[in-house]
Amino acid sequence: MLVFNSTNAPPLIFFLTGIPGLRAGQVWISIPFCLLYVIALSGNSMILLVVLGEQSLHEPMYYFLSMLSATDLSLSLCTLSTTLGVLWFEAREINLNACIAQMFFLHGFTFMESGVLLAMAFDRFVAICDPLRYTTILTNARIAQIGVIMLIRNVAVMLPVVLFVKRLTFCSSLVLSHSYCYHVDLIQLSCTDNRINSILGLFALFSTTGFDCPCILLSYILIIRSVLSIASSEERRKAFNTCVSHISAVAIFYIPLISLSLIHRYGHSAPPFVHTIMANVFLLIPPVLNPIIYSVKTKQIRKAIIRILFQKQRQI
Structure with a gap:
């Protein structure tokens, strides 16, 4: 068995995997992937352009939306080159x-x-449960602090993972299971003890999504309790309506994440291409879905996008 140390030269070369069992049809399969990208x-670029360019959208809710779009944009760019490179070339x-x-x-x-x-x-909790203090709690400086704290947290939990x-x-098997580099996938190719890497990976997961998900759930329990105390049914409906977009964004992030975890754990009998897809x-x-949801459900975003599109058409 050939053994390679990551510090040795020449650099190690790993092999990404496209769609197992469907190699002949990968070019056709790449078409929907390309459309999704x-x-x-x-x-997400449109959302960022609209929020940054429209003065009326310079509010906490839309600043957070721009952060979400910037994150989604970066996440797509992370895997774009390798995924399409494997499928196309x-x-x-x-x-x-x-x-x-x-x-x-x-x-x-x-x-x-x-x-x-x-x-x-x-943001939704403060807007619904303490609306009179909304602008004093979520100032521009505090929003910037929240963004910096999230960035520092992610770097702090990922640096030990990378270093280890x-x-x-x-060993000689350097074939990865996906068209991008995934931590669990990478460390499983190691022929040395990777328990520390597994522990660090689990710590990174539980200190981020494992912490965030219960906090989001708790915030909505408090929001529901606050909304149900409102006497008017019309006001209750309006309050809940302001949360629909965010609830949808939470669902489309956590449901696929949980589904993928369950498939990896219990779906061993499923064909390999199911795991990859x-x-x-x-x-x-x-x-893909976050910009669509916020464009459809948020009137201010929708109006701003339409205004920009009409301006471009007039220029043409």
Whole structure:
């Protein structure tokens, strides 16, 4: 058995995997993937352009929405080159350093999205439960602090993960299971003890999404309790309606994440291509659907997008 240490030269080369068992049809399968990437990139770019360009949208709720769009945009860009490269050109090779960099940003932006969803839940909690203090609690400086804290948290939990991956020794099997570098996938190729890496990975997961999800749930328990105390049914409906977009964003992030975890744990009898497609869909669903949901459900965003599109048409 050949053994490779990550510190040795020349650099280690890993091999990405497209769609197992469907290699002949990968070019055709790449068409819907490409369309999803186009929708994700254009949709989130449009949201960012609208929020940053429209003075009327310079409010806490829309600042958090712009953070969500920036995170989704970055998440899509993380996997775009390798996924389409594998599906279109059979460009399967990736060296260890590039693989670790992709893994760092992929997991980092996933955790960032979870943190942004928690910040948006806090925004809805303050807006509904303490509306008179909304502008004094969620100032521009505080929103910036929340963004910096989320960024620092993600870097702090991911740096040890990356450093310990660099210390691993890899065996002759260097074939990854996905078209991008995933932490669990990478450390399973190690022929040395990877228990520390597994523990660090679990710690990173539980200290981010594992913390954020219960906090989001708690915020909505408090929101529901506050809304039910409102006498008017019309006001209750309006209050709940302001949360629909965020609840949808939470659902399309956590449901695929939980589904993918269950398939990895209990779906051993499922064909390999099911795992691969689910893993890619998990990364694409939130970036694709979030701009659509907020464009449809948020009147101010919808009006601003229509205004910008009409302005461009007049210029043409």
